[in-house]
Amino acid sequence: MPEDNGKIRARLRDGVADVKILMRHPMETGRRKDPESGELIPKHYIREVICEHNGQVAMRLDWSWGISADPYLAFKVKDAQVGDAISVRWTDDQGQTATLSAQLS
């Protein structure tokens, strides 16, 4: 995987962390043809996303290939404070993983 796994932005306001994520992933449906070869591009998609607040699982998402390429995800973490860690880890159907982390300021 390339080093550029995407972006995370977490903003703290009134004890709630507003988290916005952009992941870098092709999210291939398996139904798209390679424009040059005409061959179907195999399915390749993020299956699971785990969102953690200070190391505790706050939300877990199971995804299909119907999520857009370079997936966007936004959610809100409650009871958040300055210095808290927010992390989002994804795993795709080929077993590749990546983690995006932020510290609340």
Place this chain on the structure above:
Amino acid sequence: MKRRPLLVNTGLLGLGAIASPLAFTGALIPRTAGASWPSEAFDASALSDAEQRLFDGRPIQDSTELSISAPDIAENGRVVPVGVRIALPNANQFALFAAKNPTPLLARVHLTPAVAPEVALRVKLDETTELIAIAEADGQLYRTSRSVKVTGGGCGGG
């Protein structure tokens, strides 16, 4: 790409997967933490099958305490912003479907009290379709829907 034939088999072996989903996904997809990823529901090509496989045919009532935000018209079906918000107390999960997509189930989300029950995503819509969200709160299932007219793009099928 050695794994392709195995993945193709998930459809054929679908019934076996019900009996032992943990062993099944674990054997096929090493290093994937999501042993509970509901492959049966994700592979379903009919909305009713996807719902049945995810929620076991339990009764689902319409609710206005559950809402979907999305554009009325999507000019690019490949990237359609969708938000799901649950105003019901004690929501612990929801699923999002696009009725007309070749495989309608887009996502299943497990919530905890650590997050607000409100999530935004971007999804692919193959054609003009109904979006459906089903949420579980206090052990009951609730449904809402919203239609999106798609004027271009799609899942990139051809």
